Amino acid sequence: MGHFRPMLAQHNVTEQQWRVLRLLSERGQIDATELAQGAALLAPSLTRMIKALEDRKLIRTTKDTADGRRLLVRIDDAGAKLLEEVRPESLKIYEELELRIGHDKIEALISLLNEVTDKATTR
Amino acid sequence: MGHFRPMLAQHNVTEQQWRVLRLLSERGQIDATELAQGAALLAPSLTRMIKALEDRKLIRTTKDTADGRRLLVRIDDAGAKLLEEVRPESLKIYEELELRIGHDKIEALISLLNEVTDKATTR
DNA sequence: CAATAATTGTTAACGTGTTAAGTATCGGAG
């Protein structure tokens, strides 16, 4: 991820915040729990992040009227704009990494990691 | 590492602190830079940790007389004792993991990770 | 030898990971 961080830093966004924004861009309006799962964040981290991102108008939140416990989150204009600005460069970095490491090895690594974390978690 | 943390938590030591203590136990007295490299820690993290561990008498430090910039670190009695207490249980956990995942896959994973991080780091 | 550069470590500021405890709301059993 060290390859992406400089680019993200220029936009004052962290890796995790970027992940959250991309997820919101893909899925539209979702609740915090789904967001946490999708972005691989724990609830406390997400709570902090939502505040920060909302202050910067990158996202917007509303309480679910049907279930008062749920917090619905969606991307805001500034967030969508940021993603647009970052996209071309991020695609380029991905391509470079894939070129350097090789598609097969990336697949193999992801597969092994999934298997291991799965078995290691299955107590 | 989630398997080790509960055990380490009982001794009020983090994963990283454990790594530092093991390294000191293996290598004897070494300077902070070597320690940081060996334990995969950045200098600022190590600075904080050294203070914490020294307060708890788990390690001891002295300034290098030959080179006044260097800080020499070695394990202290309480630290060695802690390692002794943790060792049997940690060996057991390693065995369980190896049993569950399989030796070959662990090797394959380590090899792939090394290769990938190497290539990904080479600019 | 003096000025400057490089090395070693520290401090500060911020964001995140992790655990535990707390609040608010929902849902179901009695």
Place this chain on the structure above:
DNA sequence: CTCCGATACTTAACACGTTAACAATTATTG
């Protein structure tokens, strides 16, 4: 309808990762 457990977050406390700026010491160069 009420109580009570479950769910969805929030808050707090502490440790680490990361970057940048800084201090102290050593090495180099002119």
